[in-house]
Amino acid sequence: MEFTLTSRPLAEIDASAAAILAFASRPPAPEFAGGVPREMYDSGEFTGKPNEVALVHLPQGLRARRLLLAGCGEPEKFTPALMRQAGSVIARALQARSIQQAAVRLEDSAGAPMLRALVEGLITGSFQPDQYKTEKNNGGKLLESVEISVPAVTPELEEALLAARVTGEAQNWTRALVNEPGNVLTPRALADRARAMAEECGLECEVLDEPRLRQLGFNTLLGVAQGSAEPPVLIVVRYTPGQPASQDHLALVGKGVTFDTGGISIKPSDGMEKMKYDMAGAAAVLGAMRALARLKPPVAVTAFAPCVENMPGPKAQRPGDIVKTFQGKTVEVLNTDAEGRLILADTLTWAARLGCTHLVDAATLTGAIAVALGHLYAGAFSNDPAWQQRLLDAAARAGERIWPFPMDAEYRELLKSPFADLANIGGRWGGSITAAKFLEEFVEGKPWVHLDIASVAWLEENKPWMAKGPTGFPVRTLVELALSWQQPGA
Numbered sequence: 001m002e003f004t005l006t007s008r009p010l011a012e013i014d015a016s017a018a019a020i021l022a023f024a025s026r027p028p029a030p031e032f033a034g035g036v037p038r039e040m041y042d043s044g045e046f047t048g049k050p051n052e053v054a055l056v057h058l059p060q061g062l063r064a065r066r067l068l069l070a071g072c073g074e075p076e077k078f079t080p081a082l083m084r085q086a087g088s089v090i091a092r093a094l095q096a097r098s099i100q101q102a103a104v105r106l107e108d109s110a111g112a113p114m115l116r117a118l119v120e121g122l123i124t125g126s127f128q129p130d131q132y133k134t135e136k137n138n139g140g141k142l143l144e145s146v147e148i149s150v151p152a153v154t155p156e157l158e159e160a161l162l163a164a165r166v167t168g169e170a171q172n173w174t175r176a177l178v179n180e181p182g183n184v185l186t187p188r189a190l191a192d193r194a195r196a197m198a199e200e201c202g203l204e205c206e207v208l209d210e211p212r213l214r215q216l217g218f219n220t221l222l223g224v225a226q227g228s229a230e231p232p233v234l235i236v237v238r239y240t241p242g243q244p245a246s247q248d249h250l251a252l253v254g255k256g257v258t259f260d261t262g263g264i265s266i267k268p269s270d271g272m273e274k275m276k277y278d279m280a281g282a283a284a285v286l287g288a289m290r291a292l293a294r295l296k297p298p299v300a301v302t303a304f305a306p307c308v309e310n311m312p313g314p315k316a317q318r319p320g321d322i323v324k325t326f327q328g329k330t331v332e333v334l335n336t337d338a339e340g341r342l343i344l345a346d347t348l349t350w351a352a353r354l355g356c357t358h359l360v361d362a363a364t365l366t367g368a369i370a371v372a373l374g375h376l377y378a379g380a381f382s383n384d385p386a387w388q389q390r391l392l393d394a395a396a397r398a399g400e401r402i403w404p405f406p407m408d409a410e411y412r413e414l415l416k417s418p419f420a421d422l423a424n425i426g427g428r429w430g431g432s433i434t435a436a437k438f439l440e441e442f443v444e445g446k447p448w449v450h451l452d453i454a455s456v457a458w459l460e461e462n463k464p465w466m467a468k469g470p471t472g473f474p475v476r477t478l479v480e481l482a483l484s485w486q487q488p489g490a
């Protein structure tokens with residue numbers, strides 16, 4: 001999608017549709033389509049609530065052929081998050097009507113954060129998970145170009161536009177990857193995608209194959225993979241800054257289970273097809289790298305994506321199997337469906353030992369996270385409150401909702417095994433927390449945050465602002481976290 005910033009007034013822009021933000025109980029000025037919007041407000045046809053749209057044809061006083069009113073709610077309560085949503089609603093409403101050229105007016109008072117939110121919203125709103133549909137909705141006519149009318153084009157706005165474009169596109173790239181079915185996107189196919197992305201963006205990429213993983217002793221990862229005909233891989237993608245602000249090194253670790261049947265502890269068949277999204281963490285860390293390669297943060301960042309397929313079969317891992325981790329601790333695998341923590345354990349230790357100073361992992365780790373939070377928030381779990389706060393602050397700026405969980409030492413008791421150093425499940429209660437406590441054992445005391453994204457990586461139904469399917473969470477947070485890296489003491 002092409003974007004241009006312009007200081008031309010909206011009325012002068014020739015486009016298939018012009019869009020304006022329309023607030024509750026504040027009809028747009030008569031310069032936009034004369035008295036028509038006011039009449040719509042007066043009659044109650046349009047009220048300006050978030051997600052509401054109305055279309056005026058051949059609007060008086062505008063060169064555009066249509067005027068789209070996008071509801072934004074109360075003006076005092078308008079935030080970048082609502083702006084992002086309005087941008088997405090605009091993109092989806094326009095695309096549904098096969099409109100490909102648009103102009104949008106940004107309010108006089110809006111600054112760079114609002115522009116960024118608008119552009120990210122337009123990009124993510126235009127995404128359709130239709131790679132495999134021969135006949136696309138509305139003939140595949142995607143929104144092609146958007147002119148954004150602002151009071152004055154400044155370098156600050158140009159910079160915000162670039163960051164938003166790169167981040168929004170990375171989020172959509174992640175979504176397309178997550179949408180790939182398990183038969184297409186095997187662990188090795190995912191590695192091919194990562195390699196191609198790294199080459200295109202000028203990043204280093206290394207793929208550790210099964211013999212290498214065996215040599216290194218990634219036994220918990222290999223244990224999960226052994227039931228599948230597809231060999232596992234560990235994808236490593238590196239970004240090195242030209243001028244590092246510090247010696248810090250950020251590790252982004254993503255769970256890459258390309259399909260999770262549960263293994264011998266097999267899942268019920270109802271809804272199992274969705275388990276192709278069990279690699280959403282891996283896709284998100286790779287998507288974030290794709291954006292960072294272009295936006296060039298001042299900190300070294302390495303993404304690690306352990307990738308496996310979790311299958312039952314004659315070679316599959318059994319409940320009760322005891323496996324020795326890369327770190328050396330033994331784990332009793334009481335449930336083969338708790339596989340994410342097994343593949344992440346070895347990878348987190350590896351990242352910590354390679355010298356990464358700050359760790360973040362993103363994983364569709366537990367169904368329990370959606371029981372706790374519903375589908376609005378991801379959960380955060382950490383061994384370091386200050387580091388967690390930095391991540392939560394980045395998430396707030398990026399407009400992704402993440403909620404912190406307790407990590408008291410008593411939760412660790414639930415992972416006791418009579419026969420090994422720890423068990424891979426902690427019983428009925430606090431399932432997301434015990435999963436995080438399991439991971440904590442393997443981070444070697446490094447500042448670490450675990451994001452359980454099982455609740456938010458997949459949208460269950462179409463919304464006015466987003467298509468059903470993969471969401472690309474938490475690409476924006478990871479990008480913002482690295483971009484806002486400060487010099488020590490700054």
Ligand code: BES
Pocket residue numbers: 260262278335337338339340364365366367368425426431454455
């Ligand atoms: N991939 C699942 C978690 C999941 C569930 C993701 C629903 C998305 C939607 C994970 O590997 C898993 O199966 N976890 C188990 C853990 C249990 C056996 C302790 C779960 O949540 O049931």
Ligand code: ZN
Pocket residue numbers: 260262336337338339340
């Ligand atoms: Zn599982």
Ligand code: ZN
Pocket residue numbers: 257260278337339340364365
């Ligand atoms: Zn899983």
